[in-house]
Amino acid sequence: MTDDIGDTAVRSGHVDIVRSLMDLLRNPEHDFPANKVGETPIYLATESGFHDALIEILNIYKEPTYVTGPLNRTPLHAAVIQEHTGLRKLVSDMLKWKKSLAYDWAGSENDWTTAFHIAASEGHKSMMHELLKHCPDCWDMVNSNGQNVLHVAILLNDHERFVQALFKLRFCNSLVDKADNEGNTPLHLLAAYGNHVPESILDNPRAKKMTFNKQNQTPLDIASSRTRTIRGGSNPLVA
Incomplete structure (x- = not known):
């Protein structure tokens, strides 16, 4: 069941409720519906940093990382954007399940980007290191504008220090x-x-x-x- 905007218990972060619901939904073909803005329970759990709730979902649904949210964002994109405490481990877990997530793009057909570009545009060095640890060639990707991660880093307001840090890689x-x-x-x-x-x-x-x-x-x-x-x-x- 959902509320008036289509949300389920995941939005609130109530792990016990999520765990009980998942016990009732052990059919591996169960569909996890999106709310009215296109956010699935898996996406919401990641975006909000609810690590335990996400793990409960993952224990039942074996291929959740394909599920996208708004603008074709996967849970990996959500984790990189938010960088909540503990989400770096979630990024690691997701990439262990499916490395190709690092190469999926988010956005529209004509305006898209990757998780690595998102990490750079947010100045999240720790997320960049995590992505590189699992997918060491993801640095070579470009976004829809043909820009590499160095282009993106330069467009940051306080780019000088971040660019200097990049050159250690x-x-x-x-x-x-x-x-x-x-x-x-x-x-x-x-x-x-x-x-x-x-x-x-x-x-x-x-x-x-x-x-x-x-x-x-x-x-x-x-x-x-x-x-x-x-x-x-x-x-x-x-x-």
């Missing part, structure tokens, strides 16, 4: 010269949006300062026009 050197769908490398984005350019990128031998994007702009072109752009209020990457 060996793979980051391989991302410095990768262009997104608009031809922008991480250095292009730094030139457009970064008040301070981390030396780890600026002095990196792979950082090509004269690479053109699809607007025929190099990072140096963008940097030289940035003051003018800020005054005018336009975007230096499309000016």
Whole structure:
């Protein structure tokens, strides 16, 4: 049974109630319905950080990690977004059950991202480490804009410290010269949006300062026009 918005007992986090309900629903083909906004009990348990309630569901339903929530988010996406205490272990458990979750995308057909990108965009270094531990090649993925995790990290407000931390991971050197769908490398984005350019990128031998994007702009072109752009209020990457 559900309430007026379609929620079940999972939303409240009452583990004893969830356990009792699961004892009654030991049919492995039982369907766990979503509420009116597309959230399943499994998704809600993860999003809310109810580890014990999620474990009770997992003990009955053997393939729950396929079940998505809003915007095609899986429970793994929910865990990475929220980063509640204890959810890092849940991420580990999920990836032990099904590693391919790390490669599933969330979002719409034209605007999507991955769990690794989400962790980077939230500045969740511990989640990134957990994902890499189970899926060491997930760093190489791009989102619907063709952006790698370094592109995404640069767009953070306080990007400098986080980018410096990323460069302690060996793979980051391989991302410095990768262009997104608009031809922008991480250095292009730094030139457009970064008040301070981390030396780890600026002095990196792979950082090509004269690479053109699809607007025929190099990072140096963008940097030289940035003051003018800020005054005018336009975007230096499309000016």
